[in-house]
Amino acid sequence: MNIPFVDLKIQYKVLKKDIDNAIQSVINKADFINGEATRLFERNFAEKYDVKHCIGVANGTDAIYIALKMLGIEKGDEVILPANSWVSSCEAVVQTGATPVFVDVDKYFNIDITKIEEKINEKTIALLPVHLFGQPCKISEIKEIADKYNLYLIEDCAQAHFSKYDGQKVGTFGDAGTFSFYPGKNMGAYGDAGAIITNDDDLAEKVRMFANHGALVKHKHKIEGINSRLDTIQAAILNVKLKYIDQWNEMRLRNAQYYNEILKDIGNIKTPEIIENTTHIFHVYAIRTEHRDALAEFLKENGIQTAIHYPTAIPFMEAYTHLNYKPSDLPMSYKFQDEILSLPMYPELKLEMMNYIATMIKTFFETQSSTKS
Numbered sequence: 001m002n003i004p005f006v007d008l009k010i011q012y013k014v015l016k017k018d019i020d021n022a023i024q025s026v027i028n029k030a031d032f033i034n035g036e037a038t039r040l041f042e043r044n045f046a047e048k049y050d051v052k053h054c055i056g057v058a059n060g061t062d063a064i065y066i067a068l069k070m071l072g073i074e075k076g077d078e079v080i081l082p083a084n085s086w087v088s089s090c091e092a093v094v095q096t097g098a099t100p101v102f103v104d105v106d107k108y109f110n111i112d113i114t115k116i117e118e119k120i121n122e123k124t125i126a127l128l129p130v131h132l133f134g135q136p137c138k139i140s141e142i143k144e145i146a147d148k149y150n151l152y153l154i155e156d157c158a159q160a161h162f163s164k165y166d167g168q169k170v171g172t173f174g175d176a177g178t179f180s181f182y183p184g185k186n187m188g189a190y191g192d193a194g195a196i197i198t199n200d201d202d203l204a205e206k207v208r209m210f211a212n213h214g215a216l217v218k219h220k221h222k223i224e225g226i227n228s229r230l231d232t233i234q235a236a237i238l239n240v241k242l243k244y245i246d247q248w249n250e251m252r253l254r255n256a257q258y259y260n261e262i263l264k265d266i267g268n269i270k271t272p273e274i275i276e277n278t279t280h281i282f283h284v285y286a287i288r289t290e291h292r293d294a295l296a297e298f299l300k301e302n303g304i305q306t307a308i309h310y311p312t313a314i315p316f317m318e319a320y321t322h323l324n325y326k327p328s329d330l331p332m333s334y335k336f337q338d339e340i341l342s343l344p345m346y347p348e349l350k351l352e353m354m355n356y357i358a359t360m361i362k363t364f365f366e367t368q369s370s371t372k373s
């Protein structure tokens with residue numbers, strides 16, 4: 001059996017007519033930039049999130065950068081974020097001129113809320129938690145810390161479209177929530193795309209202006225901006241996909257629960273833990289094992305594609321050696337980078353595929369123990 005890590009073609013086959021029509025209608029109207037479908041998607045997304053504003057931008061990295069920048073974050077400021085995330089979370093902070101300050105992760109792979117306060121000082125201006133793999137951070141507690149120290153709170157929701165914490169959708173707890181619609185995300189466009197949501201009228205206006213060359217009206221450049229807009233064609237595709245996202249998230253959760261069931265007693269692997277009062281949308285299903293590399297190799301030989309999120313925690317990447325973090329500063333993140341392994345995960349993953357994966361993992365651990373003894 002051959003099982004890809006993700007399969008983006010299945011959804012296209014199902015939605016082909018609607019998606020092709022959506023793309024064609026943008027082309028027919030030559031409505032490519034700041035088009036009708038973009039405005040419609042922004043309204044639909046804001047409505048589904050029950051927030052006042054959604055502003056489409058070019059990608060999820062820009063979404064974080066623009067939100068931080070328009071909150072006034074600049075050189076001399078410090079922004080607190082988790083050590084294990086996609087590199088964007090850090091790039092966006094550095095782009096504003098601010099310094100990233102890393103906090104270790106907990107066993108749920110999210111920022112460890114018990115280690116945030118010790119990193120706060122007079123330079124700290126914002127908290128940038130990431131709802132990694134689709135599982136919400138302990139965001140109510142993080143919000144309390146932000147309020148206590150009067151810090152901005154920006155939620156990186158690139159992997160957590162419509163995840164909930166205590167019944168409330170993540171991205172709505174802080175000053176802004178940022179999203180990526182990179183093709184492989186739970187809600188993916190057919191190219192780069194992103195968005196920012198907020199209930200702050202002033203921030204929303206600044207964000208919209210900055211992302212569109214500093215102008216709300218053509219040729220009226222009030223501030224110096226950048227070019228970071230959500231493509232109309234991408235927005236048209238996202239308008240189709242928005243109708244299915246809840247269903248896809250539920251299918252992912254069901255798959256994850258099934259994985260947890262069939263993998264629970266195999267070898268020394270640890271299956272992901274789901275925090276009780278959250279709705280995890282399983283963008284990534286990551287197990288942990290000390291035999292990670294050998295297991296990944298074995299699965300590959302048997303037709304199963306896996307991935308690692310992430311092989312190097314951000315502060316230990318070559319690009320950030322100048323920040324001088326030591327493994328002992330961030331022990332969990334350092335340990336996890338050698339132990340985590342992401343198994344195939346997408347809504348349409350079949351039971352027999354998961355059964356085959358479990359069988360292969362079991363076979364791997366049986367061979368392991370027999371070669372050892």
Ligand SMILES: *Cc1c(COP(=O)(O)O)cnc(C)c1O
Pocket residue numbers: 059060061062085086088089130156158159179180181182192193194
């Ligand atoms: C994907 C991702 C981003 C960035 O998204 P792009 O659209 O690829 O720029 C940011 N943060 C996290 C956690 C992500 O997974």
